[in-house]
Amino acid sequence: MSTEAVASATGHYVPPKQSKRGQVFDSVFILALLFAVLFGVTYYSNAAAAPTTAKPKPLAQLPITQTERQQYQRAIDEGLVDLKGVNDQVAASTPKSGSKQYPINPLALLATFGVIAGYLVFVYLMSFREYREVIRERFGSPPGSSPPSDGGAA
């Protein structure tokens, strides 16, 4: 699929040339990774809360302010929402007590930010290492240091 990388006469890294088959494989791979991970998550995402099935209450009996009642009436008049929809929306937006509105699982929080931290550390450390190679090849070895024997090839 590719020829081996070599160091040129100037000590610069000469990458192998990737074959067409290799290019197709890499394109398919990154696409497959994208779909496998992101599509999978989307597919298994939790569905929204089920709408209420009880008989809808009239606007006057819902726990909303007078202004909101008037605004809802106008929305109903314009066909934006029906009374059942209003009941569902008011029920769904009623605040839950204590920390139930936005519950936090400490383990999930630690795991998530642990993965993020690990990811960032990996990316930055590798990037800085690769960056030194780039600068060394582009500008030559820093003043006062001996040139690298491997031409900077990884």
Place this chain on the structure above:
Amino acid sequence: MTSVASGSATPEEVRAAADAHAARKHLALKKVLGPAHIWGLGVGIVLVGEYMGWNFSVQKGGMFGALIAAWVVGVLYTCVAMIDSEVTSTVAAAGGQYTQAKHMIGPLMAFNVGLFLVLEYTMLEAADANVVSYLTSTIANHLGYTGSVNQYAFIILAIMILAFLNYRGVLMTLSINLVITAIAAIAIVVLFVATQGWSPDAQLHFHGLVSSHDNALPYGWFGVLAAFQFGMWYYLGIEGTCQAAEECRSAARSIPLGTMTGIITLLMAAVLTWYVCAGTLPWQYLGVSITPLFDTALVNAGGAVATLLAVGTVFATFASANGCINDASRAWFSMGRDNYLPAWFGAIHPRYRTPFRAILFLVPVAIAFAILPVLLNKPELLATVITFSILSALLMYSFMVPNMFRFRKLWPIGVLHRGYTHPLHPLPAITLAVIAALVLFATFLGYGTTLLTLVIFYLLASIWFVVFRYKYVRRGQQFTMPWPRPKGY
């Protein structure tokens, strides 16, 4: 493309073919854009967020939660615009932040930033196309059509037509974006005038909000924090202006001017949008509405104004998808050009001078994620697709902080000619870091699994890049700017 059979061609033909080949090898993107196009690109991508999406922050934190989110996240994006304006006015190359990462942080970070950009814009494009199909149904119903509209057809058509437009040339693409974005922006101002926004008690009613603390902040300050996630929607994508740097006649002038006027436009549009919607619709409805501005126009103005807002919604959605195709393809193309991805993607169309292969390759990705909520009959999955976009953007903003510090450290003021130097450094970078961390936490509150999965995707892709891909990359040639050696290296 043209092949020469050595046995039959004359020397003149061989020379002509060789000249054509040399010309193709040096094909470059066309430098045809000015500040107005940059404004149209930046605001065009974002303005759809005013027409739909921002209001999910009302569901998270109530009406005042959404307003505070608009302000706080507005500060985040002002910092983004300031930093981008300085760096991009100096690094004028397609790929924007990707190219910045190559020159400031290193190849692996650049690969990640390239992916952040591609996913941010492709997922946004998918969400736009999904909304186009919903809008088509809604508008058809308002026009009296009682049958069902095939959403698949409209999603695929919208993406294909816009991809074709992008394929044909950047000047036409962004000129159209400029016009339809301007119309969509003017429509918001017209709605403000039509609802007599300067006189709060005339047609707008805020008593429901101020009469009770529970109505204004139903979930308390934690709700305000949770609202930050969808507060991003007011401005998400303004940093996309950088992608067009290589196609500007003068990037040093066009990028800062287009970006800064763009963020000013969006800050005003965000507040106007919140104001007219909050004074018209109950917050419980607003928090789940798909087209809040159109709904507001329908309830409070009707007639021609409602029609204008319907047109504005469609235009804003198309402008956003159009700009997203432009930006995602530039990022993908740039990575192909540098061999971070297969070199095949780094091609420029010989006639239209566009990154045509990158444009075409991303079409099925956008279509797949756009039709997913329809396919599974789960409209709420639109929010998940949007969250992929938001999170990718957030990860990129977190990169911009060390990027800015290193830019000033490696090439201090005076060493390079900067088209624009932002004031108060390092305050914008620190502010950006703090607010980005808050929004990341807010996203965890609502979409923790999505956040974790997306980071795992980027981690796996990074490992793949280091182990299998980086060997194809020429080290020194990644540094393309005519700059002196970075200080300390």
